[in-house]
Amino acid sequence: MGYQIQGNVAIVTGGSQGFGKEFTKLLLKKGAKVAFSDINVEVGRQTESDLQKEFGKENVIFVRADVTNDEDWTSLWDEAEMKLGAVAILVNNAGIGASLGWERNVDIMLKGVGKGTFLALDRMGKNMSGRIINIASIAGIASGFTSKIEVSGYTMAKHGVIGLTRSFPRARPAPFSKYGVKAYALCPWFADTQLLREEISDLSKIERSTKTRVLTVEEVGKSLLTALEKDKDGACYLIFPDVPLIDFPNCNENLFALSVAAGWILKKAGYEPDVIGWPVVLAVGALLLIIFYYIFAILKFMVW
Numbered sequence: 001m002g003y004q005i006q007g008n009v010a011i012v013t014g015g016s017q018g019f020g021k022e023f024t025k026l027l028l029k030k031g032a033k034v035a036f037s038d039i040n041v042e043v044g045r046q047t048e049s050d051l052q053k054e055f056g057k058e059n060v061i062f063v064r065a066d067v068t069n070d071e072d073w074t075s076l077w078d079e080a081e082m083k084l085g086a087v088a089i090l091v092n093n094a095g096i097g098a099s100l101g102w103e104r105n106v107d108i109m110l111k112g113v114g115k116g117t118f119l120a121l122d123r124m125g126k127n128m129s130g131r132i133i134n135i136a137s138i139a140g141i142a143s144g145f146t147s148k149i150e151v152s153g154y155t156m157a158k159h160g161v162i163g164l165t166r167s168f169p170r171a172r173p174a175p176f177s178k179y180g181v182k183a184y185a186l187c188p189w190f191a192d193t194q195l196l197r198e199e200i201s202d203l204s205k206i207e208r209s210t211k212t213r214v215l216t217v218e219e220v221g222k223s224l225l226t227a228l229e230k231d232k233d234g235a236c237y238l239i240f241p242d243v244p245l246i247d248f249p250n251c252n253e254n255l256f257a258l259s260v261a262a263g264w265i266l267k268k269a270g271y272e273p274d275v276i277g278w279p280v281v282l283a284v285g286a287l288l289l290i291i292f293y294y295i296f297a298i299l300k301f302m303v304w
């Protein structure tokens with residue numbers, strides 16, 4: 001059935017341009033009212049004027065707010081509530097490039113997301129309904145794509161956002177499920193926005209070196225609607241060119257269980273190395289699959 005967009009109020013951070021502007025437009029098209037925020041006032045005002053012409057002044061507003069600032073968060077939320085109504089959707093999107101340093105990356109893209117999320121839980125919780133969509137990145141799921149330690153602040157922030165998102169479905173005592181607030185994350189591959197162009201002016205360089213095209217803003221925008229349609233708490237969707245959205249499994253759960261099983265089997269077999277590596281874990285995984293296959297075959301034979 002999906003989460004209802006029509007008639008709801010959304011906040012989109014970093015909405016002056018790029019993904020945030022596209023998310024704002026799509027939410028408006030689907031009948032939401034949107035308060036988008038940014039620190040770039042000049043571009044923000046221009047975007048506000050364009051969107052108000054298309055969707056009406058009563059449906060979309062720009063608020064200057066820095067996601068690293070608690071007071072800005074409170075006044076953004078207050079203004080959105082006062083002018084548009086109770087907020088039910090928060091898109092934590094604001095971001096910067098990796099070259100601006102690890103601390104600013106973590107302040108804006110991890111602490112900024114944390115500030116928004118905990119304020120949302122407080123405010124949405126009172127209305128017993130809400131959705132938080134965190135814009136992470138493939139760099140939130142995997143690391144070490146580049147050989148530059150300088151860009152790891154970006155990876156640190158995005159990994160943190162995935163950790164926060166995945167904490168939602170099981171968080172206890174259930175403030176989230178009790179208050180009807182869910183979270184999911186989008187994890188795009190490189191996309192053609194100003195953020196990327198400021199880091200790498202010639203995008204064809206990335207396309208050549210990765211043998212993969214960069215995404216369009218529209219492709220990433222569409223995935224927000226798909227995520228709201230699926231409405232799966234804690235889901236982290238990998239967005240990669242020319243493949244469907246991938247609901248990326250939580251490696252911790254699956255690989256943790258398999259690794260422990262591998263250690264346990266080795267111990268039972270009387271072999272206890274100091275450390276076990278991936279070949280052993282994979283070998284045990286394959287062995288377990290073969291065992292399950294034969295158990296299943298025997299059960300099938302016995303039943304029929």
Ligand SMILES: NC(=O)C1=CN([C@@H]2O[C@H](COP(=O)(O)OP(=O)(O)OC[C@H]3O[C@@H](n4cnc5c(N)ncnc54)[C@H](O)[C@@H]3O)[C@@H](O)[C@H]2O)C=CC1
Nearest residue numbers: 014018019038039040066067093094095137190191193195
């Ligand atoms: N472009 C890409 O290749 C990818 C981007 N992302 C993520 O998508 C999100 C949006 O990025 P893009 O649209 O690409 O970039 P963009 O540069 O087009 O838009 C980001 C917006 O965030 C705003 N912003 C920056 N610091 C802020 C702050 N402290 N408070 C409020 N607003 C602030 C900027 O002024 C800008 O308008 C970011 O979180 C980014 O990490 C994820 C994967 C790929």
Ligand SMILES: CCCCCC(=O)/C=C/C=C\C/C=C\C/C=C\CCCC(=O)O
Nearest residue numbers: 098137138139143144145146155189190
């Ligand atoms: C392969 C990673 C895809 C990342 C998509 C993305 O978020 C793009 C961001 C664009 C600009 C920010 C600049 C650099 C960060 C890029 C990659 C981080 C790789 C981190 C790593 O651990 O190697």
